Amino acid sequence: MNQRTDQIEKLFAEGASRLLARATDAHSLSNESLVPRIRAAVEKYLLRDDPQAVPTTIEEFVDKLQADDLCLIVACEQGNQTAWTDLVERFSATVRSAARSASSNEEGAEDLAQSIWAELYGLRVREDGKPAGKLAYYSGRGSLAGWLRAVVAQLAIDQHRKQSRLVQTEEDSDFDRIIGQGHEENNWSGSTGAPNPEVEISRKLAGVQMQKALAKSVTELTAEDRLLVKLYYFDGLRLREAGAVLGVHEATASRRLTRIHADLRQQVESILVEEQGWTKPETERAFSDIAVHLEADIEPLLAGDAVMMKKENKIAG
Amino acid sequence: MNQVNKNEVDLMLRALARRVDELHGQDGPTPEAETRSRSAHLDADELNSFAEGVLPERARVRYMEHLADCESCRGIIVELTQATGAAAPYPTRERQDKESFWQKLAALFSPSVLRYAVPALALTAVIGISLLALRQKPGTEFVAQNQPGDVGQPSVAGKSETPVAPPSNAAPSATQRPDLSANIAEVGKEKPKSPASEGVLADAPITAGQTVTTSGLERDAKAASKADESQPSYAPEPKSAAAPPPPPRAAVNDADTMKMKSEQMLEKEARDRRQEEYQIRPREESGPNRSRTERNNNAPLNNRQVDGLLASRGGPRKDKNDSNSSNGTDTRTINGRSFRREGNAWVDTAYESSRATTKVARGSEQFRALIADEPGIGAIASQLSGEVIVVWKGRAYRIR
Numbered sequence: 215m216n217q218r219t220d221q222i223e224k225l226f227a228e229g230a231s232r233l234l235a236r237a238t239d240a241h242s243l244s245n246e247s248l249v250p251r252i253r254a255a256v257e258k259y260l261l262r263d264d265p266q267a268v269p270t271t272i273e274e275f276v277d278k279l280q281a282d283d284l285c286l287i288v289a290c291e292q293g294n295q296t297a298w299t300d301l302v303e304r305f306s307a308t309v310r311s312a313a314r315s316a317s318s319n320e321e322g323a324e325d326l327a328q329s330i331w332a333e334l335y336g337l338r339v340r341e342d343g344k345p346a347g348k349l350a351y352y353s354g355r356g357s358l359a360g361w362l363r364a365v366v367a368q369l370a371i372d373q374h375r376k377q378s379r380l381v382q383t384e385e386d387s388d389f390d391r392i393i394g395q396g397h398e399e400n401n402w403s404g405s406t407g408a409p410n411p412e413v414e415i416s417r418k419l420a421g422v423q424m425q426k427a428l429a430k431s432v433t434e435l436t437a438e439d440r441l442l443v444k445l446y447y448f449d450g451l452r453l454r455e456a457g458a459v460l461g462v463h464e465a466t467a468s469r470r471l472t473r474i475h476a477d478l479r480q481q482v483e484s485i486l487v488e489e490q491g492w493t494k495p496e497t498e499r500a501f502s503d504i505a506v507h508l509e510a511d512i513e514p515l516l517a518g519d520a521v522m523m524k525k526e527n528k529i530a531g
Numbered sequence: 532m533n534q535v536n537k538n539e540v541d542l543m544l545r546a547l548a549r550r551v552d553e554l555h556g557q558d559g560p561t562p563e564a565e566t567r568s569r570s571a572h573l574d575a576d577e578l579n580s581f582a583e584g585v586l587p588e589r590a591r592v593r594y595m596e597h598l599a600d601c602e603s604c605r606g607i608i609v610e611l612t613q614a615t616g617a618a619a620p621y622p623t624r625e626r627q628d629k630e631s632f633w634q635k636l637a638a639l640f641s642p643s644v645l646r647y648a649v650p651a652l653a654l655t656a657v658i659g660i661s662l663l664a665l666r667q668k669p670g671t672e673f674v675a676q677n678q679p680g681d682v683g684q685p686s687v688a689g690k691s692e693t694p695v696a697p698p699s700n701a702a703p704s705a706t707q708r709p710d711l712s713a714n715i716a717e718v719g720k721e722k723p724k725s726p727a728s729e730g731v732l733a734d735a736p737i738t739a740g741q742t743v744t745t746s747g748l749e750r751d752a753k754a755a756s757k758a759d760e761s762q763p764s765y766a767p768e769p770k771s772a773a774a775p776p777p778p779p780r781a782a783v784n785d786a787d788t789m790k791m792k793s794e795q796m797l798e799k800e801a802r803d804r805r806q807e808e809y810q811i812r813p814r815e816e817s818g819p820n821r822s823r824t825e826r827n828n829n830a831p832l833n834n835r836q837v838d839g840l841l842a843s844r845g846g847p848r849k850d851k852n853d854s855n856s857s858n859g860t861d862t863r864t865i866n867g868r869s870f871r872r873e874g875n876a877w878v879d880t881a882y883e884s885s886r887a888t889t890k891v892a893r894g895s896e897q898f899r900a901l902i903a904d905e906p907g908i909g910a911i912a913s914q915l916s917g918e919v920i921v922v923w924k925g926r927a928y929r930i931r
Contacts, residue, residue, distance in 0.1 A: 259580070263589035278585065315610065348575070355586070356579040363614055364575035364582075367607040425550070428543050437592060440599040447548040449605060458612050459605075461584050475540040505539040508546050 225269055226252050229276030237281040241289035241297050251288060252276055255353035284354030291349050302331070305362055312363040316370035326373070330366055420500045421507075423490050424482065431481035439474050442467060573597060573604050582611035865911050868921065876918035879927075888920060888929040898930070 230248040234240045260267050260275050289297030306327075313326035336347025352361050432443060438460065445456035446467075457467035479501070486492040492500070573581070573594060580586050581594050598605050861872035862880075870877040891898045893912065902909030911921055912930050919930040 259590045260587055263587070263593060275587070312614070315614070351574055351576050353576050353580070356576065356583045360579040360583055360611060360615060361575055363611055364579040364607060367610055368572075368575055368578075371603060371607070424543070425547065428547055432544075432547070437595040437599050441595055441605075443544065444599055444602075444605065445609070447544045448551060449602070449609065451609065455609065455613070459582075459608055478544075479540050501539045505542050508542040 221269065222256075222272065223249075225272050225276070226256070229273060229279075232277060233279060233281045233284065237285045239282065240285050241294055243285055243288055243292075247288055247292065248284070251284060251354065252279070255279065255355055258353065259355060279354040280357060281354075283358035284352070287349050287352045287354070287358065291347075298335075305359060308359045308362055309366060312366035313370070316367055326366065326370055329369060329373075330362070333365065333369060417503065417507075421504060423486060423492075424500060424504055427482040427485040427490075428478065430485060431478045434481065435474065435477070439470065439477075442470060443474060446471065571597060572601065578604060578607050579611060582608050583615060863915065865914050866907055868911065870911075870915060870919070870921075876920060877915040878920045879922045881922040882920050882927055886922070886927045888927040890929045890931065892931055901928070 226249045227245055229252055230245040233248060233252070234243060234245065256272060256275060260272065264271070286297055286301055290301055309330050310323070310327050313330065314320070314323040317323040317326050333348050336349070348365055352358065432440060435443065442456055442460060445451045445459055446453065449456075451459075453467045453471070454464040457464045460467065462470075483494070483497045486497050486500075487494065577594060581591065581598070586594065598608060863870045863872075863877065869880040871880055872878075891901055898912075902912065905923060908921060908923055908928065908930075912919055917931075919928075921928050921930065
């Protein structure tokens with residue numbers, strides 16, 4: 215174990231040397247000032263999921279760190295005023311642009327930007343007297359500009375939550391509630407005005423059970439499939455945008471979605487047959503009936519969404 | 532999964548999403564959910580690293596678990612992705628969804644593929660067929676040079692046609708007098724020689740006084756085929772100026788054929804000359820001299836002999852004394868025909884004075900047509916100067 219630790223420490227030191235050699239402006243940093251940063255990044259993104267990562271993997275990870283950005287941030291942390299000036303000059307436009315995207319007006323964007331710099335520099339003072347700021351959270355794995363945009367977005371959300379007193383929760387709880395709901399709260403059945411109350415009740419019950427089965431099936435999807443479903447259906451993204459988040463082409467995202475539909479249907483049928491005691495013909499009939507009703511309910515809404523999207527596209531120009 | 536089924540699930544998912552939105556607005560978060568969400572959110576570095584696609588695979592999957600259930604972090608990720616303009620931050624991560632064999636096969640025959648594949652295949656087929664056709668052409672052209680029916684005919688007729696009769700009594704049939712040009716076309720070819728002809732060449736007894744007027748070429752002609760003089764063994768010369776010129780490949784073949792023929796004819800003529808010499812010398816010399824003759828037969832030809840042989844085939848003899856003077860008259864043998872000097876004219880030994888002659892002037896149109904039709908006559912006329920009387924195909928021509 216000690217041998218492994220020593221080996222890893224040696225890799226960190228060698229990686230720090232290579233990183234300084236790669237940087238165009240090392241800001242007079244030493245190996246010792248970079249090793250803690252490198253160690254934190256490796257432990258966070260590599261060793262946490264693969265504790266027995268081979269030295270080659272560790273070396274490759276370190277060699278892919280953003281040398282210039284990391285040296286700049288570490289220099290700013292050490293109080294290097296030249297580095298801080300360089301940071302503001304190079305990235306003030308990026309911060310301002312991100313703030314403008316996260317805010318509804320120009321004034322709010324300006325306030326947000328100023329808050330960002332305060333957060334970065336850190337108004338709070340640590341026990342050792344050094345200012346505590348968000349700069350310590352930059353690992354150098356991604357670009358500094360992207361990290362700054364993420365910081366702005368998070369700060370904007372925090373401010374919005376504070377202002378609206380609304381906390382975004384994990385959606386699992388929402389799914390749990392759907393699954394645990396009684397049939398009377400479900401509107402999937404869609405009243406058709408049928409005079410027969412028995413038929414109406416049975417249809418409502420079928421709708422509830424199908425809704426629960428579908429919610430449960432969604433939670434049982436793989437993380438990537440579930441993320442795609444959430445991005446496309448719940449966040450309202452286009453397939454191209456959802457594919458970009460996942461790092462795949464739009465066509466690939468479409469094929470995956472088709473496969474997910476098949477998997478969900480199969481899973482819902484399985485749940486209805488095995489847990490609810492349905493028969494196969496009953497499930498197929500229920501799918502057809504539900505689809506008809508949902509189409510009737512959703513079409514006006516979808517038409518409305520389409521109109522809104524057109525308006526947004528016009529404004530975006 | 533058919534389109535109807537896909538639409539059913541699609542509609543159900545949309546309805547589920549709307550239901551979730553409604554729940555957000557109705558009940559709000561539970562305290563437990565609120566606490567869990569704050570501590571569980573991804574930090575800015577994790578969000579940015581995920582959006583830029585620079586995370587190790589295991590870390591990426593771990594964060595994906597959170598993003599699938601956290602709308603807030605998902606929203607930030609979407610913004611970061613759009614801001615960076617990364618169309619595919621994980622270009623190498625595209626999974627190739629497993630398709631069945633039939634789906635892949637169907638993809639090969641899709642209209643988009645067939646649109647380009649079919650013309651390409653057609654073009655390849657056309658090119659391949661053209662190349663094959665071009666390769667076959669040289670063979671067919673070469674085959675066209677061989678005259679069927681005139682080659683390789685058994686020399687049984689040749690055996691019976693051995694001209695051993697004296698020239699004055701000679702009444703050669705047409706079959707016995709094949710023209711030289713036919714020999715040239717035939718001798719060089721790899722045609723089977725009948726044993727009979729070989730026997731004629733090697734073992735024909737030659738008695739004293741017997742004039743062997745046939746040259747090796749004549750024997751070859753007899754051995755070669757039943758000479759049908761109406762059908763020359765090679766393509767006749769064009770009869771008019773308008774006739775298309777012979778293909779160049781024919782000329783090449785003729786040159787090669789000529790070369791082969793010349794070598795064979797040299798050997799045969801050498802053998803014939805030795806036999807002629809043997810005929811001149813008394814037979815009693817054959818005993819003790821047989822060995823010499825045999826040695827002579829096997830001895831290589833000297834240059835003089837070669838020149839003589841070459842001259843006997845094509846051009847005027849370089850050696851003027853190359854004539855039989857055994858009877859005290861000048862005689863020459865050209866293309867298997869014997870001509871004797873009578874005054875200023877060379878007269879075919881087959882000619883009878885009672886026979887009518889067709890007068891043809893050298894250089895006239897009639898002469899050109901005659902030698903075009905009968906190149907053998909042209910060869911004779913070119914080798915014999917002055918007036919020539921030649922019997923050809925039953926007709927006597929007087930060439931002046």
